[in-house]
Ligand code: SF4
């Protein structure tokens with residue numbers, strides 16, 4: 178299995194270029210493609226030091242490597258940032274992507290401008306058939322719903338705008354969502370090569386409400402699922418903690434062989450909502466219905482942008498008389514889409530009494 182994980186302590190562009198050059202040269206899938214899509218994680222309009230989005234210097238490293246291999250290659254870059262897709266230009270600017278786009282004259286693409294199509298029963302932007310290769314540039318982050326968001330999960334951004342919300346509605350259980358995202362990757366696997374930016378990772382209440390952690394690693398593989406399982410193992414977590422791994426657990430063996438010798442990394446703080454995974458099964462069964470973590474909107478910080486309202490898959494958010502959003506806790510399926518998209522830190526997660534009692 179072709180997996181590289183290396184210690185890289187900072188965003189030194191020359192070192193990153195060498196890492197990408199070595200990886201692309203040994204890739205069994207990257208062979209003189211003429212048109213490639215760079216698919217970073219551009220979840221929201223936040224600056225690179227928050228580690229919510231793939232770092233622009235990581236992107237610069239891959240662009241330099243691609244141009245060195247073939248100066249005539251056509252490079253596109255794009256993602257669909259959840260409910261934020263309406264403010265896409267702001268996302269490109271705040272994440273530092275616009276600087277890279279301007280410096281190298283790359284074409285930014287809006288995933289929503291390529292009409293969605295059904296492929297093997299999966300709804301995706303038709304951008305996927307307009308490129309020869311997808312270079313998947315994921316950010317290493319914790320995730321309140323799926324445990325971790327790594328390379329396989331990063332391809333969820335190829336579902337246009339609000340269609341992502343439908344996935345959350347159709348697959349409200351985190352394992353089901355993980356399996357269906359894994360199927361998207363499986364469909365795109367032949368034309369996808371994957372990298373992960375874990376130099377500045379995102380820990381705690383990920384994918385957007387946590388904090389940066391200087392984890393200092395980067396990874397590459399032709400097989401995103403293998404890289405994800407190797408990273409999960411390296412973090413000291415069981416494979417099923419990352420819900421997009423579950424589909425592949427029986428298909429990937431000997432993951433230890435993919436880990437570099439003597440590579441030690443610090444641990445990563447996990448989202449509070451995922452800690453229920455570590456309770457004994459008998460206890461989970463007994464108290465599952467009472468161990469809840471629900472979002473709560475803090476009016477004092479809310480700027481009434483309504484991104485949360487638009488991103489709720491089950492319409493569990495309504496507006497009160499003063500036009501502030503309010504969560505109806507009985508309807509909420511704990512997908513945390515609202516929490517993920519709020520850029521004003523106006524949503525907090527409130528734990529039920531039993532959650533506070535049992536989950537540490
Ligand atoms: S809670 Fe956040 S996302 Fe929702 S309207 Fe207020 S500021 Fe916007």
Ligand code: SF4
Nearest residue numbers: 489509510512513515
């Ligand atoms: S209120 Fe938030 S967490 Fe609950 S279902 Fe809606 S988007 Fe998901």
